[in-house]
Amino acid sequence: MGVKALLVTVLLTAAVGYYMYTPLPDAIQEPWKLMMVDAGIRTAMHLASLKHWLGLDHSMMSFRQSLEGLESTVKRLVSSESSGRVIPGVKISDITFAGIPVRVYEPPAGGEGHLRRGMMYFHGGGWALGSGKKGAQDAVNRMVSDELNTVVVSVEYRLYPEVLFPVPYLDCLAAAKHFLSPAILAKYSIDPERLVVAGDSAGGNLAAAVAQEISVDESVAVKFSVQALIYPALQALDFNTPSFLQNQHMPILPRHTMVQFWLQYLGADLSLLPQLIVNNHSASQNSGITSELRSRIDWTTLLPQKFKKNYKPVVVEKGSQEILKKVPGFLDVRAAPLFAGPEVLAKCPRAYILTCEFDVLRDDGLMYARRLQDAGVSVTSEHYEEGFHGSFSFIFWPVDFDVGKRSLRAYINWLQNNL
Numbered sequence: 001m002g003v004k005a006l007l008v009t010v011l012l013t014a015a016v017g018y019y020m021y022t023p024l025p026d027a028i029q030e031p032w033k034l035m036m037v038d039a040g041i042r043t044a045m046h047l048a049s050l051k052h053w054l055g056l057d058h059s060m061m062s063f064r065q066s067l068e069g070l071e072s073t074v075k076r077l078v079s080s081e082s083s084g085r086v087i088p089g090v091k092i093s094d095i096t097f098a099g100i101p102v103r104v105y106e107p108p109a110g111g112e113g114h115l116r117r118g119m120m121y122f123h124g125g126g127w128a129l130g131s132g133k134k135g136a137q138d139a140v141n142r143m144v145s146d147e148l149n150t151v152v153v154s155v156e157y158r159l160y161p162e163v164l165f166p167v168p169y170l171d172c173l174a175a176a177k178h179f180l181s182p183a184i185l186a187k188y189s190i191d192p193e194r195l196v197v198a199g200d201s202a203g204g205n206l207a208a209a210v211a212q213e214i215s216v217d218e219s220v221a222v223k224f225s226v227q228a229l230i231y232p233a234l235q236a237l238d239f240n241t242p243s244f245l246q247n248q249h250m251p252i253l254p255r256h257t258m259v260q261f262w263l264q265y266l267g268a269d270l271s272l273l274p275q276l277i278v279n280n281h282s283a284s285q286n287s288g289i290t291s292e293l294r295s296r297i298d299w300t301t302l303l304p305q306k307f308k309k310n311y312k313p314v315v316v317e318k319g320s321q322e323i324l325k326k327v328p329g330f331l332d333v334r335a336a337p338l339f340a341g342p343e344v345l346a347k348c349p350r351a352y353i354l355t356c357e358f359d360v361l362r363d364d365g366l367m368y369a370r371r372l373q374d375a376g377v378s379v380t381s382e383h384y385e386e387g388f389h390g391s392f393s394f395i396f397w398p399v400d401f402d403v404g405k406r407s408l409r410a411y412i413n414w415l416q417n418n419l
């Protein structure tokens with residue numbers, strides 16, 4: 001090799017290494033694997049921005065396509081049969097519930113005479129990405145259906161940029177009401193006493209919001225008996241909770257990405273992002289936020305000391321009064337279920353809440369667990385010290401993490417014993 005070629009190789013290797021390298025906390029096991037996943041996602045995002053800049057496509061849509069491309073490439077490299085993703089006995093039907101596309105998973109054991117559990121699942125992806133029919137999500141739903149003798153209904157609610165809040169929420173609510181109707185429960189031989197609503201990330205947000213609405217809606221006779229929330233997003237007023245600060249640069253969900261997802265979902269201008277990062281939208285002089293409302297998301301009183309660490313609340317005095325006026329979704333309990341009053345929470349189903357230490361959304365989940373408990377609801381709060389956002393879905397080689405597999409097992413065990 002000539003000196004020039006050697007130099008180019010060294011520089012290229014250094015550039016790739018630099019691009020891939022992300023400093024990670026010591027507690028993260030298999031850090032290089034997480035860096036590779038992160039680099040893959042960042043590449044998809046950069047390609048999407050480039051296409052958007054060239055005027056070819058909306059960046060979120062091409063990001064979605066790039067991610068799906070990445071996933072199917074990985075899948076082609078790995079024979080999916082060998083990893084046991086397909087469970088032959090589970091029957092799959094792609095149909096609609098109240099006009100909303102859903103995928104129904106029916107367990108192998110026949111329904112005749114004996115009733116099965118029922119689960120409604122909302123997938124994650126920042127209200128803009130993902131699908132319950134793909135990848136780990138689909139595999140987990142098959143597993144739950146098979147192992148827990150459960151009819152799982154995964155909802156393909158509409159996404160940004162095609163729709164904005166409240167449409168994804170309303171899609172999920174309509175599908176849930178249809179699911180809970182006596183005719184559907186009878187059709188699928190589902191026990192009306194054993195129904196769970198579940199979701200991860202943005203799907204956890206939708207599951208919490210739908211659980212609240214169903215709980216207080218007197219026209220719905222059969223209710224969910226359990227809610228299972230996997231690192232849910234529950235509020236958008238404080239982007240300086242200890243977890244948002246501690247994990248602001250953590251893959252795969254850095255703080256600016258989560259804030260961007262919220263802005264998109266709520267139909268706000270993306271140029272507001274720097275204001276939101278410094279909590280300018282929730283300034284103390286903002287007359288739109290009552291002290292009662294503020295207390296419902298006040299991490300200084302709702303979090304155990306262990307999680308507060310040495311962080312200080314970020315409350316600006318003046319900020320911008322305009323943002324909440326222009327974007328009412330920020331204060332809407334259907335978007336931010338952590339705002340619900342104790343009278344609503346008291347009616348909510350028993351909860352399983354999974355949180356991860358290295359996740360901007362950790363404190364959203366922990367605060368909700370505490371508020372539900374204070375309202376008298378029984379809560380299992382499962383916290384993963386080595387967990388990071390998305391780890392629940394990283395269960396298959398080559399992107400399998402021990403913490404992901406352990407948390408999935410614990411979730412299934414909990415449902416086995418509590419649903």
Ligand SMILES: *[C@@H]1O[C@H](CO)[C@@H](O)[C@H](O)[C@H]1NC(C)=O
Binds near residue numbers: 274
């Ligand atoms: C936040 O609001 C203050 C006014 O209270 C303003 O001076 C500041 O520039 C704003 N910060 C950002 C990042 O926009």
